Amino acid sequence: MSFDEKVRVNAYLVHPTPHIEVDTAKCRTCKTRPCLRLCPAGCYRELPSGEVAFYHDACLECGTCRIICTLGAVRWSYPEAGFGIWYRFG
Amino acid sequence: MSLKFDIVVIGGGPAGLAAAYELSRRGFKTLVLERGRRPGSKNLYGGRIYMSSIEKICPELSKEIYKLGRRVVREVIMLTHGGTSLNIEIESNDWRGGVVTSLTRFVEWLAQKAEEAGACIVTSAKVDAIHVHGNRASGVRCGTDNILADVVVDAEGVNRILLEKAGLVPRLSPGDVALGVKEVYRVDPREIEKIFDLEEDTGLALLALGEVLDYLTGGCFMYVDKSHIHVGAVLYLSNYARFRRTFPEVLDRLYRLPMFRKVVKIGERVEYGARLLPVRPLPRAEMDGLVTIGDAGGYLVHIGPIIRGVDYAFVSGICAGRAIAELLEKERRPPSLASFRSAFNKYVRETSLMRDIELFKRVYTYYEAEDIYSRYVKFLVDFFREYLEVKNGVKSLNETLYMSMRKHGLSIWGLAMEYLRKFRKM
Numbered sequence: 001m002s003f004d005e006k007v008r009v010n011a012y013l014v015h016p017t018p019h020i021e022v023d024t025a026k027c028r029t030c031k032t033r034p035c036l037r038l039c040p041a042g043c044y045r046e047l048p049s050g051e052v053a054f055y056h057d058a059c060l061e062c063g064t065c066r067i068i069c070t071l072g073a074v075r076w077s078y079p080e081a082g083f084g085i086w087y088r089f090g
Numbered sequence: 091m092s093l094k095f096d097i098v099v100i101g102g103g104p105a106g107l108a109a110a111y112e113l114s115r116r117g118f119k120t121l122v123l124e125r126g127r128r129p130g131s132k133n134l135y136g137g138r139i140y141m142s143s144i145e146k147i148c149p150e151l152s153k154e155i156y157k158l159g160r161r162v163v164r165e166v167i168m169l170t171h172g173g174t175s176l177n178i179e180i181e182s183n184d185w186r187g188g189v190v191t192s193l194t195r196f197v198e199w200l201a202q203k204a205e206e207a208g209a210c211i212v213t214s215a216k217v218d219a220i221h222v223h224g225n226r227a228s229g230v231r232c233g234t235d236n237i238l239a240d241v242v243v244d245a246e247g248v249n250r251i252l253l254e255k256a257g258l259v260p261r262l263s264p265g266d267v268a269l270g271v272k273e274v275y276r277v278d279p280r281e282i283e284k285i286f287d288l289e290e291d292t293g294l295a296l297l298a299l300g301e302v303l304d305y306l307t308g309g310c311f312m313y314v315d316k317s318h319i320h321v322g323a324v325l326y327l328s329n330y331a332r333f334r335r336t337f338p339e340v341l342d343r344l345y346r347l348p349m350f351r352k353v354v355k356i357g358e359r360v361e362y363g364a365r366l367l368p369v370r371p372l373p374r375a376e377m378d379g380l381v382t383i384g385d386a387g388g389y390l391v392h393i394g395p396i397i398r399g400v401d402y403a404f405v406s407g408i409c410a411g412r413a414i415a416e417l418l419e420k421e422r423r424p425p426s427l428a429s430f431r432s433a434f435n436k437y438v439r440e441t442s443l444m445r446d447i448e449l450f451k452r453v454y455t456y457y458e459a460e461d462i463y464s465r466y467v468k469f470l471v472d473f474f475r476e477y478l479e480v481k482n483g484v485k486s487l488n489e490t491l492y493m494s495m496r497k498h499g500l501s502i503w504g505l506a507m508e509y510l511r512k513f514r515k516m
């Protein structure tokens with residue numbers, strides 16, 4: 001199953017502005033790009049151009065990207081109050 | 091706007107709500123600020139709450155907690171290698187394995203208890219900063235509101251954004267945590283009871299190591315709840331660089347194992363979530379006027395297959411509540427850190443929390459060793475397979491043991507040394 005299929009069953013209240021800012025210029029120099037594999041929601045994608053793109057809609061707010069990015073490209077925060085993932089079972 | 095409360099609690103998870111419950115019961119004006127839209131909407135865990143400490147410290151609530159889910163009467167440890175699994179199963183009707191329940195359900199219930207006791211819980215309220223004046227915390231900032239309080243209780247969870255921002259704790263590093271990713275399946279309770287051979291109120295907990303996680307440090311789990319089954323994988327981020335898959339791949343491969351395949355077959359997938367989990371004891375931040383509890387206070391104990399997160403979050407919340415209440419009643423002014431610590435220690439001593447944390451500090455490094463998840467798992471599975479399977483002639487126990495050890499580079503002498511160095515301490 002793809003990331004998209006996995007998160008499809010979830011409830012979200014997506015805020016229009018991303019709560020995480022990624023300085024993708026820094027990603028250009030990153031050889032390992034662990035975020036692509038480790039973000040459990042697949043928010044980090046490699047574009048055909050080779051650039052990294054970040055999409056916040058499916059974010060599970062776990063904080064993994066905040067600590068594994070060694071280049072300091074991730075400016076992390078929780079979504080605006082009341083927004084983001086809505087766990088119904090947890 | 092400026093508001094004044096006796097106590098302000100950051101985060102309405104198990105820890106924050108337990109503190110609010112205790113403080114409100116004692117008549118203190120307590121405000122809980124929770125960023126989620128409803129209590130429980132941001133909380134996620136594996137699936138089981140251990141009960142022994144909760145029973146000791148809050149007997150009045152523990153009976154209700156049992157009603158929220160299934161009592162664990164069976165535990166399974168599954169060692170997986172080469173498509174084979176070696177299962178160690180223990181079952182007993184008076185097994186003290188805690189309760190399997192949904193964390194959202196537990197938090198909703200606890201929020202209701204705290205509200206009934208008089209706590210003011212505000213949801214959709216994200217705290218932006220802790221106010222510190224001199225050497226004392228004096229309140230919090232939440233959007234355009236400033237909230238003053240005699241005591242600030244930080245229960246923000248494992249991502250200690252506010253404590254990091256205040257410079258009170260070091261940045262979280264990959265080695266401190268594991269990433270847990272899980273799915274919830276909805277299943278008809280009668281079907282659950284039939285398939286897993288359980289009663290109406292009994293459940294089971296299962297952990298799998300080895301091949302299921304590419305022999306990396308961590309493992310997979312399954313918890314059987316009332317009408318839901320929780321399935322997931324936990325990877326220590328200390329070895330993230332060697333993780334070559336994605337979590338959807340790990341889960342989907344897990345479902346090929348017979349035990350897990352059943353779940354997918356009879357259940358409907360209803361949720362996919364993730365959260366970090368401390369695997370090392372996190373340093374604690376406290377100061378006059380600031381108390382930290384739950385994951386934020388480093389009160390989680392993770393020793394091998396045993397995770398005591400929610401019960402110790404609850405216990406640290408209740409004990410912090412008792413200590414603060416006692417001091418505010420006695421001294422009639424905001425308590426100092428030293429007086430808080432001694433009162434907290436008095437209450438927490440009724441439980442095993444502090445002793446468990448000491449043990450955790452001594453042994454956590456041994457559980458990070460990859461050998462446990464690769465070499466030893468492979469050896470045990472191979473040994474039992476070689477010994478029990480009849481392919482041709484029957485093999486002697488000794489010969490099989492010797493062959494399997496050699497195959498995985500183990501020796502009696504090496505094991506003895508390893509025992510002296512590590513296992514003895516575990």
Ligand SMILES: Cc1cc2nc3c(=O)[nH]c(=O)nc-3n(C[C@H](O)[C@H](O)[C@H](O)COP(=O)(O)OP(=O)(O)OC[C@H]3O[C@@H](n4cnc5c(N)ncnc54)[C@H](O)[C@@H]3O)c2cc1C
Pocket residue numbers: 100101102103104105106123124125126130132133134135136137138139140215216217218245246247248252269270271272322323324364365366367383384385386390397398399400401403
């Ligand atoms: C995969 C996995 C499996 C686990 N399995 C188990 C298990 O089986 N048994 C067990 O006992 N424990 C388990 N744990 C651990 C358990 O989840 C935690 O120990 C427990 O949830 C800690 O409770 P807490 O109240 O300290 O923090 P949390 O549950 O994280 O609650 C913190 C709350 O604070 C809120 N918050 C955060 N920042 C702000 C802010 N700035 N403003 C307002 N609100 C804020 C959050 O929205 C959240 O509701 C597991 C953890 C993981 C990741």
